[in-house]
Amino acid sequence: MVALLILLATAPLFPFIALAIKVSSKGPVIYRQLRVGRCTPEKMDLFQIMKFRTMYIDAEQRSGAVWATENDPRITPVGRFLRKTRLDELPQLFNVLKGEMSMIGPRPERPAFYQKLEDEIPYFVERTYGVLPGITGLAQVNQGYDACIEDVRRKVGFDHSYALSLGSFYSWITMDLSIMSKTLIVMIDGRGQ
Known part of the structure; x- marks a missing residue:
């Protein structure tokens, strides 16, 4: 319901x-990429995430799968603005409506990174057990985009804290409202990357 309302409110920006x-x-205009969704010990769901394209075409053709960095030359000037304001994430509202993502949750990782992160970070996989990945989340509003494995390691702690907040209705609502308000501040201040 929230995703539909935000989609309707922001739809005039899309053109x-x-x-x-x-x-x-x-x-x-739209960039699609395979991501890891909800996981259980027995199963890993994959889905196509949608974003407004922020990089030049074939940006990873030479480098392979790498994390974006500050002042990344693969990012277009318009893409830089879209990332700073997080407007590039708006098409993910369709992923939410399809049931592949939620508004708030751990960031969905690319399969190319997933196995490495699972091998190097204790409890990495458990952060997504029974939790849909989110457009925004506790880790995203407190840290920004990942540039290295240490960034992901710190984010796992935030993701586990979020999962613990789901234990009671009050803590869940309080946490989600806090994350949504911080997300708006990040967007307005242009503190995305």
């Missing part, structure tokens, strides 16, 4: 964002 992306660089 302007699409035009800016098309004018600034070649390629599609």
Whole structure:
């Protein structure tokens, strides 16, 4: 319900964002990428995440799968603005409506990184047991994007704290409202990466 309301409220921005992306660089407006969704010890769900494209086409053709960095040359000028304001994440509202994501939860990882992170970070996988990945989350509003494995290691602690908040209705609502308000501040202040 919340995702639908936000989608309806932000839909007027979509044509302007699409035009800016098309004018600034070649390629599609929407970028799709395989991500790891909800996990259990027996099963790992994969889905196609949707975002407004912020990088040049074939940005990882030479480098392979790598985390984005500050001042990353693969990011277009329009893409830099979209990332700072987190507007690039708006198409993920469709992922929420399809039941692949939730508004709040741990960030969905790329399969290319998942196995390495699982091997190097204790309890990495458990952070997604029974929890849908989210557009925003406690880790995202407190730390930003990942640049290295140490960033992910810190985020796992935030993800586990969020999972613990789901234990009671009051703590869950309090945590979600706090995360949503911090997300709005990050977007307005342009503190995304």
